[in-house]
Amino acid sequence: MDISQKNALGLYWTPFGGNNVNDIWASCHCFASVAKDEKTGETQKNVILIDMGQHETPDEFTKGAYQTVVPALDDILKVPGSPDPKKENTLDAIFLTHSHSDHINGIYEYVRMGVKLPPIYASEFTINMVKKGFVEKDIDWNLIPEFRPIKSGETVQIGAMKVEAFQAPHSIPGSFAYKVSNPHASLFHSGDIKADHSSYLGESLNPEHMGEISKSGGVDVMTFDATATDREGFARQEKDIFDTYTELFEKYSDKQLIAPISAGHMERLATVIAAAEKVGKHVIINGGSSMQSHIMGLSASGIRLEELFPKIKVLSYKNPETEQLDLKNTVTITTGIYGDPKAPFIKALRGQSTIFPMQKDAVVIAPLVGDRYEKLQKIIKRSPRAANMTFITAMDRPDLYGSGHAQAEDFKYIAKLVAPKTVIPVHCSQKMAETLMFLAKSQNYQTMNRPVRNGETLHISSETGIERVDSKVPEWYGLRHPKNQFGDTTTEFHKVPDNGFSIPKTKSFKEKRLEADKKIAEYKNQHKNAGLLHATRRNANER
Numbered sequence: 001m002d003i004s005q006k007n008a009l010g011l012y013w014t015p016f017g018g019n020n021v022n023d024i025w026a027s028c029h030c031f032a033s034v035a036k037d038e039k040t041g042e043t044q045k046n047v048i049l050i051d052m053g054q055h056e057t058p059d060e061f062t063k064g065a066y067q068t069v070v071p072a073l074d075d076i077l078k079v080p081g082s083p084d085p086k087k088e089n090t091l092d093a094i095f096l097t098h099s100h101s102d103h104i105n106g107i108y109e110y111v112r113m114g115v116k117l118p119p120i121y122a123s124e125f126t127i128n129m130v131k132k133g134f135v136e137k138d139i140d141w142n143l144i145p146e147f148r149p150i151k152s153g154e155t156v157q158i159g160a161m162k163v164e165a166f167q168a169p170h171s172i173p174g175s176f177a178y179k180v181s182n183p184h185a186s187l188f189h190s191g192d193i194k195a196d197h198s199s200y201l202g203e204s205l206n207p208e209h210m211g212e213i214s215k216s217g218g219v220d221v222m223t224f225d226a227t228a229t230d231r232e233g234f235a236r237q238e239k240d241i242f243d244t245y246t247e248l249f250e251k252y253s254d255k256q257l258i259a260p261i262s263a264g265h266m267e268r269l270a271t272v273i274a275a276a277e278k279v280g281k282h283v284i285i286n287g288g289s290s291m292q293s294h295i296m297g298l299s300a301s302g303i304r305l306e307e308l309f310p311k312i313k314v315l316s317y318k319n320p321e322t323e324q325l326d327l328k329n330t331v332t333i334t335t336g337i338y339g340d341p342k343a344p345f346i347k348a349l350r351g352q353s354t355i356f357p358m359q360k361d362a363v364v365i366a367p368l369v370g371d372r373y374e375k376l377q378k379i380i381k382r383s384p385r386a387a388n389m390t391f392i393t394a395m396d397r398p399d400l401y402g403s404g405h406a407q408a409e410d411f412k413y414i415a416k417l418v419a420p421k422t423v424i425p426v427h428c429s430q431k432m433a434e435t436l437m438f439l440a441k442s443q444n445y446q447t448m449n450r451p452v453r454n455g456e457t458l459h460i461s462s463e464t465g466i467e468r469v470d471s472k473v474p475e476w477y478g479l480r481h482p483k484n485q486f487g488d489t490t491t492e493f494h495k496v497p498d499n500g501f502s503i504p505k506t507k508s509f510k511e512k513r514l515e516a517d518k519k520i521a522e523y524k525n526q527h528k529n530a531g532l533l534h535a536t537r538r539n540a541n542e543r
């Protein structure tokens, strides 16, 4: 969105990613404020981003050509190597909702492209996770942007624009929704959210705080997480999932218990530990590097699991104290629900791990359905170690499963607190967007005549309503990070059109890669000015 061309008082909103035709990926929302300064009468313009995500599965988009795909933000950022780089950033600040990679990983890629980012506001936990990413991805610390931690309830003023953070239960701590407003318009951006009133990490929905919005007259627009609003009822609450785990832990209290969960699902980690505490079993955490990294993020933010659950021992598998524990009196929390061959539990099933003590008659309790269930089923069938183990999945116990996203009743509940005039679905495919639009209409909220797509700009005003003012075919940056002869990570990138490269799915990966390379060469040829930049750690300081 080119703010120099935008002059109507109010807010402008452009989704750069997250409102895709066929899937969720790469959340990235731009909000621009145009306001009159009451004292001087001058027009004030400010631009912020909420989230800066990456495409989770770039192979589907560019058929193996890139490791990462992020929205092209040349309108608001000076991207060296872009065909027509801006003289300077117009972006004033970045706000992050939470630390999932489809909301934050664009930060790393833009820094690697040599872009100087403005200050980043987020919860302490989110910031800790982003910082850890810089270390894990081997990015020069000199390039790290400035981070400004904020708390739920805090309001940040960017020119005439106010941005207030609200606790938004999702599945990971420190998740925020934001209210964005100026004297001429207001908007509530839900982020990834569900209306959960129970949280063992202490971050449930705060209806008093959120309800202040409706009490003060509501907002013009609510952009809402439509990932799961096609499901009826409320998303399962952590306390209900706690009940299910507790019941199963009690039933198999004389066995070693193994509970695989998703590595970054810290809310669920706490729920499972709470259930273990309830039945008096100690917890061993053996989930590989990603889970460990998240737990370190928790403790860096002052959340220590051993302090939250003082009645039992919560130990890393590396802690020698685990050797003193009777395995029958423990719950091992691990990863591997996606069948990842590197996950310690999967390695243990395959007999490739000696650091994962597993008794012959252990009971495994995992929230698996569909593809994931079948994948694990295959591994179990081939594993002699699993022959006498008991597996309980969400196929037998659907109540083990709980999503981090709002379902229909969550939406209705949150909408009442926020009182929007108009509801616009985000974080969804076109089809999911339509489902939420019907639901919103049934609750007497206004919606748009069709879902808003990436690259479209809406003007929002309390006085004149909503108008679609711009539509640009969205572009993306595809990136690769090959190592150079010194072993340093380098960055290659260029623009990728929105439709990616259509190569038949039937081809082998190598064929796809070759064909994609050919298509990229053609594309680059057509767009001769498109930049290709090699940014290495070595020369990063010279920029």
Ligand SMILES: [Zn+2]
Pocket (backbone or CB within 6 Å): 098, 100, 170, 192
């Ligand atoms: Zn998320």
